[in-house]
Amino acid sequence: MRYVEVTIPTGRKGAVLDILEDEDIDYIVSDETSDRDYVAVVRFLLPSQAVERTLDRLTEAGISDDANIVVFDTQTVLSAEFAQLNAKHSRDGSVGDRLSRQELQTRAAGLTPSFPVYAMMTFISAIVATSGLLLDSPAVVVGSMVIAPLIGPALAASVGTVIADTELRSTGFIYQFSGLGIAVLGSIMLAGLVRIVGLEPAGIDIVAIAELEERVAPNLLALVIALGAGVAGILSLTRELSEAIVGVMIAAALIPPAAAVGIALAWGMYGAAAGALILTLVNTLSINFAALVTLWGGGYRPAGLFSVSTARRQTLAFAAILGLVMVLLLVPLVSATVVEFRSAQLESEVETDVNAVLTDPEYAHLEVESVDAELDDEYPIRSVERVVIVISGTGVASGDSLTDRLVAGVDSHTDESVAVEVRFVAAEHRTTDETAHAVTDRHWTVLPSDSSLAAP
Structure with missing residues (x-):
């Protein structure tokens, strides 16, 4: 349920009220007495599944260009009129318990912190993950996943692609790949320091550590984890579920492999580093691919016929590129799986x-x-x-x-x-x-x- 407030600019009051009447929405209108270019404020309740349609109609009428629209989440409504409206949209086959496109866009952007905060949190997460891998401590590795702020960028890129928000899409991809670079760099720094001061004995087979071995020699099961993380991430975002647990799952697919890359490089084991890097890239692309497909399958589209066709082309292009690169990177994973089976x-x-x-x-x-x-x-x-x-x-x-x-x-x-x-x-x-x-x-x-x- 949503409570919507629209500040109506001069000359648009009739258009707004006509749309609300046509949608059988019960509303309250208050005159705007400030000296600004607004004549009224209209407030009304909407079922969650009706928000996107209503806001799109207001946008098509040109209301959103110079009006203020605020959407509030509502916990309880006692209203016979609202119950009838809710039943109407349920009969129309509208998707319930799903965020509107406008809310999804805002929520995806809100999950992405400022870049300095994101970079610092990612760096700290990589340091903790590196320590956990070197100590062969699953508990410490899990702790590193909890503090990794990766869910926002991972989902923002897919949301921006599907709804044709170029800025959101670019921010998501830039954050993701810069974050992985920061994680690898932080891991190299700590692992190199550990090796220099001799905290790990000279000559030790570092990749024999159980927590490391599964990341430098990955198999196809890693792909399942990443795809599941992408689908679960989008479902948590669009269904208003807790992103915290899903964020840990996404971090599990990205932070430990990135830390493993840094450790292998610090030890001069470039083949092992290549294996961990392949796993990191496959997981990153798989999360984006799964999120992209889930969003499009969930019916999310940008407003306007032309925008839909543009977003469809962009989505198909990104999906094709991600799929092609994934297939190329999956070759060593398939080979490793065959070797393990053999x-x-x-x-x-x-x-x-x-x-x-x-x-x-x-x-x-x-x-x-x-x-x-x-x-x-x-x-x-x-x-x-x-x-x-x-x-x-x-x-x-x-x-x-x-x-x-x-x-x-x-x-x-x-x-x-x-x-x-x-x-x-x-x-x-x-x-x-x-x-x-x-x-x-x-x-x-x-x-x-x-x-x-x-x-x-």
């Missing part, structure tokens, strides 16, 4: 083969502990580098014949040159005053290319 499949196949080998009576005392297909460090597109097979049992009597059979099993499932490491873990029981268990660990590394066998 490594999981290889682990399952090798484990099945090893279990089959160990069914032989001579290996009855052995069992499979684990089979791991380890990926290399060639980010962002990795490949299976090594298969580690761990076998345990009491009185292990390992030999070349068993190792060769296991290696042959791995070779049968891959066309690539993959190192195979077979580890035998034996538990030996010794009787003393107290029962103790001593564990010995021996392993062999076999390269299929030359079938060499080495024991450390």
Whole structure:
């Protein structure tokens, strides 16, 4: 429900009242006694779904050019006339609980703070996210998302495109990409300082940190997160839901990957930085694409027939550009997903083969502990580098014949040159005053290319 107040300029009172009468809107008119060029103030109640139509009719009549129109949100209305008006618009099939285009435009602009505030908050968010990633602390990373002011620009760009507001659209895109640059810069500064002062040990594989690894080697699931964030962001904006939670979701898709870019660059791991950058760009474009499609599908259009056709061309052009760039950037994500699927499949196949080998009576005392297909460090597109097979049992009597059979099993499932490491873990029981268990660990590394066998 909305309470609308229109300050009517001289010579326009009749036109305004005619429109209200035609729409069956109950109104109150007060004379304007100031010395300004206004003759009256008219106030009336409207259902939410009637605001856009009514304001558009006032605009078409030229009222909005020199009149002041204010729309208030109203919680409770006790009026039989209003109930009839609300029922009428419900029967007309108007979309309920949806912001009008004019309110949407104002709200999208209001979510975007001044640039100095936006830049400072984004910088602080990136610093916190970098700390959380280096500490491998999900709680700290989530905290960085809460303070990131990214929802406003992310939605403003799409709103501006759909309703043909060039200034709002430009502000949204400029804020988004400058914000990502600020986040990467802040992350480089903190990560570089951490490395220089030695808070992280020299030689550490920084991307082995769980919170980092999933961002420098992303897969297609990241796309789902970003698309969901874009759709949820627009729904929260147009349905007057809380933007705070959705803002965290949008920040989750942007701030940690941007921080991961800075950390990887500070450590000189440019392949990992490329992987995180691809994820950041894909998420950014996906959020904008999803928001754009959701807005257009929700029926938002600019006022005026010519403006609608212009906005349609612009929306289709932006959607096509975003879609094309997304497809190009998705190539490494698809490749990474295929590699992860293949490594999981290889682990399952090798484990099945090893279990089959160990069914032989001579290996009855052995069992499979684990089979791991380890990926290399060639980010962002990795490949299976090594298969580690761990076998345990009491009185292990390992030999070349068993190792060769296991290696042959791995070779049968891959066309690539993959190192195979077979580890035998034996538990030996010794009787003393107290029962103790001593564990010995021996392993062999076999390269299929030359079938060499080495024991450390």
